Amino acid sequence: MDTGDRLLTPGEVAALFRVDPKTVTRWAAAGRIGSIRTPGGHRRFRESEVRALLEGEGEFDEDNPPGGPAPAAQPGPSAAPRAAGSRPGGY
Amino acid sequence: MDTGDRLLTPGEVAALFRVDPKTVTRWAAAGRIGSIRTPGGHRRFRESEVRALLEGEGEFDEDNPPGGPAPAAQPGPSAAPRAAGSRPGGY
DNA sequence: AAGTATTTGGGTAATTAGGGCA
DNA sequence: CGTGTCCTAATTACCCAAATAC
Numbered sequence: 219m220d221t222g223d224r225l226l227t228p229g230e231v232a233a234l235f236r237v238d239p240k241t242v243t244r245w246a247a248a249g250r251i252g253s254i255r256t257p258g259g260h261r262r263f264r265e266s267e268v269r270a271l272l273e274g275e276g277e278f279d280e281d282n283p284p285g286g287p288a289p290a291a292q293p294g295p296s297a298a299p300r301a302a303g304s305r306p307g308g309y
Numbered sequence: 310m311d312t313g314d315r316l317l318t319p320g321e322v323a324a325l326f327r328v329d330p331k332t333v334t335r336w337a338a339a340g341r342i343g344s345i346r347t348p349g350g351h352r353r354f355r356e357s358e359v360r361a362l363l364e365g366e367g368e369f370d371e372d373n374p375p376g377g378p379a380p381a382a383q384p385g386p387s388a389a390p391r392a393a394g395s396r397p398g399g400y
Numbered sequence: 401a402a403g404t405a406t407t408t409g410g411g412t413a414a415t416t417a418g419g420g421c422a
Numbered sequence: 423c424g425t426g427t428c429c430t431a432a433t434t435a436c437c438c439a440a441a442t443a444c
Binding site: 240 | 417
């Protein structure tokens with residue numbers, strides 16, 4: 219079955235990233251984060267994907283493998299493994 | 310193999326979309342989702358339609374195509390009346 | 401038949417979406 | 423270029439009551 223991806227609201231993701239909900243919406247609009255739309259037009263985000271982003275799996279030195287976490291986040295149906303690219307937050 | 314003719318209760322659909330059961334009822338009232346009414350007046354939703362809605366909106370990175378789309382979502386006997394097409398650009 | 405859990409209905413407050421601007 | 427804040431409009435969430443489903 220699914221990995222049990224809970225869906226988070228923009229406000230939840232925004233609080234997790236310490237940004238404005240508007241910014242989260244922009245990430246979804248830019249395709250930097252997967253988003254599920256409700257019939258009403260609102261967006262929902264996958265908890266597993268947000269967590270993966272929060273883990274800081276952005277770009278790390280290839281000689282700096284994560285020796286502890288090993289999230290092993292498994293997007294079930296159709297989640298996209300974000301290989302690399304940009305780092306939201308730009309910190 | 311069932312094509313997904315299983316009927317879901319508003320609470321089930323609400324949990325899938327991370328919304329309130331009341332919101333699901335509004336979707337049915339707005340014709341955004343097919344609904345079957347019980348003789349008592351309660352609504353029931355088709356599992357296949359709900360799943361199609363959940364995965365159908367999956368946006369993916371342009372350079373990250375989903376390896377296995379295979380939605381295999383049959384429109385079933387009564388196709389979904391997509392009446393929510395009236396969204397000209399903005400609001 | 402009785403019970404509990406869920407759903408329904410209407411109304412109001414909070415959040416979200418979209419665009420433009422700083 | 424990215425983020426934050428402004429606006430308006432739409433959608434959603436929670437309150438109450440009663441009815442229905444199992």
